[in-house]
Amino acid sequence: MSGESTLSPADLARFEQNRLAAKSRIAQARPAVVSNDAAAEPKPTSMQRKRRAIDLTYCEYNLSTMKDTKGGFLYEEQSLPDSKKQKQEERPVVYEPTIDLILENNPQCETCKSIDLDPQYLLHFKVQVCRQCKDKHPEKYSLLTKTECREDYLLTDSELRDDRLLPHWERPNPHKSTYSKMLLYLRSQVEKFAWEKWGGPEALDAEFERRESEKKERKDKKFKLKMNGRR
Amino acid sequence: MSGESTLSPADLARFEQNRLAAKSRIAQARPAVVSNDAAAEPKPTSMQRKRRAIDLTYCEYNLSTMKDTKGGFLYEEQSLPDSKKQKQEERPVVYEPTIDLILENNPQCETCKSIDLDPQYLLHFKVQVCRQCKDKHPEKYSLLTKTECREDYLLTDSELRDDRLLPHWERPNPHKSTYSKMLLYLRSQVEKFAWEKWGGPEALDAEFERRESEKKERKDKKFKLKMNGRR
DNA sequence: GCTATCCGGCACTAC
């Protein structure tokens, strides 16, 4: 699975503190604009925010690196003793075709109850979803790179590093397999975390805008100083 | 002991790369001044560098938090099975008075061969040194806080975080015990690492100076711009 | 649209 986690319980507590502090700071700076008819019309917003544009880039993984189970057998996450699980993680990823003949006894897709679960999502994100639903609902099940999480949801490196906060799936770097591994996160989990951190999509947007204008501010100031110096 | 480590072998390799890159950058910027008579006269240097002033602040630890073994018994690091070791680490720190009656069979101080080893140094730094030598040679055995390591030896957070690179000893924060733990490092180990990283004391000094003048540069520039703007 | 450093600087945290 992914690397060891680095945050102690004390760290986690601090995170919570920081989150609240951040929230109150934002609230102070500019009260969150909560639209009451949010559910009615999605309000596509400015396309400036990449977060809005849900692309499917990493929604499907590279089939060449996967083993086809020829029938979507489940693998036995639940029943393995820890020692065996460990061993399994060391091997490339093996599917053990164990399935209960009584259909209801098998883990089901959280959306459609199919038992054709995606084993990678189960393994890396602990999410029970079938291959069909995964593709049909990119707004929940598409994957984001670490960089995207940082830029689009304003998450920090240290948040993204902790597997307990936000699980991730490591894949070979698409540019070159020897480069640093690509880290993939599940959109639904990232959004849940981000909404908690920032206080909802609107607050995140506000923070995004705040930083943008701050950036512009800095730039203007620099430019002005330079002009003055030249005079 | 201290928290889990975060660096994979790949990270370590990267560190080596960075170290070499840094060295060559420094070499390019300003060739290291190697004084040939370094051994002859210590050249106390500018007291500006705190590194030079070896203080004893953390050379002795707070006795009130330690158990007195009433005779300096060794504790049995070597002979414990892993499971037991684990258990021991969870408890406050207990000394098991096991000692071989044949003196030569006991671990000895690396400097004076005494067997009255300091158990904390052994446990946290894997260094066999006796209590006397520890106090007599602060240039080797004094302890540095993490902040000091960062400032005086220009080590980074991620280097200091990895226990495999540089072991550390966690102590309650002296300001308030509930604050973040104080992290202590052994001077000899820190220096060894820093010399490897920077290419020796002179190179470290050079880098230190480089940053100082960079800082000054920035300040001057800012000041100048401001003056121009005011005109 | 890949990632992991580093750096400076700052504000703020822990109670």
Add this chain to the structure above:
DNA sequence: GCTCTCCGGGCGTAC
């Protein structure tokens, strides 16, 4: 002389 964040920026890096 305590430590942990975050932030922005810029550049290197991996081959």
